[in-house]
Amino acid sequence: MLTQLDIPQMVTLMKARGNIYHFLLRVFHSPLDQVWLDAFREHGDVAGLGELGLGGVELKDFFKGDPCLKRETVEYSRLFIGPGTLPAPPWESFYRSREQMLFDDVMYEVREQFHNEGLRFVKENNEPDDHLTIELEFMLHLILKGIHAKEEHELFNILKKQRAFLNEHLGRWIGDFGKRLAQSTTSNLYRGAALLANDFIADDIDFLNELVEGWPHGE
Numbered sequence: 001m002l003t004q005l006d007i008p009q010m011v012t013l014m015k016a017r018g019n020i021y022h023f024l025l026r027v028f029h030s031p032l033d034q035v036w037l038d039a040f041r042e043h044g045d046v047a048g049l050g051e052l053g054l055g056g057v058e059l060k061d062f063f064k065g066d067p068c069l070k071r072e073t074v075e076y077s078r079l080f081i082g083p084g085t086l087p088a089p090p091w092e093s094f095y096r097s098r099e100q101m102l103f104d105d106v107m108y109e110v111r112e113q114f115h116n117e118g119l120r121f122v123k124e125n126n127e128p129d130d131h132l133t134i135e136l137e138f139m140l141h142l143i144l145k146g147i148h149a150k151e152e153h154e155l156f157n158i159l160k161k162q163r164a165f166l167n168e169h170l171g172r173w174i175g176d177f178g179k180r181l182a183q184s185t186t187s188n189l190y191r192g193a194a195l196l197a198n199d200f201i202a203d204d205i206d207f208l209n210e211l212v213e214g215w216p217h218g219e
Contacts, residue, residue, distance in 0.1 A: 055195025
């Protein structure tokens, strides 16, 4: 159970969580370039990836190896852009709507979450709001907001929002997405990221559930 003296430790944990969400966001957002790859190798925790389950081990192998970024760019296009049917569509509605339809009610629920935070997807009404990278970015937004919270009750409310979004949205489809993606590629980068996303978000839900339910003076 947290006490008021544990808040600095809580901030440290949130920064660590934010680093993983940011890493996943970068990998799924667009193909990696040499500049980012070199920067991550120099400043990122490559060795620490190996402690994050099977996905982390595959990612560690990728960053410690000599990857062909041109080949990874082609694979990124095949997996996330097309042409052709995507093996693991990166939209929540695909996994949670009755007919795998985009722009479904689920997407509008996600949009409402964004609007409640004063946020708006820049391509709203042109592309679905419930893309994986947008949901990862939203979680990162909430984590950064928690890091800068001034009062304990403010932090508690932000943690509840994080938990709610994972329980109601991202955590409800990331497992199916991760499984489909991992089975659809031999790339250590994208297979590793799929497995890491699945495992990490499941663990993050457990962490937030325990944290919120054990919070002193919480609801």
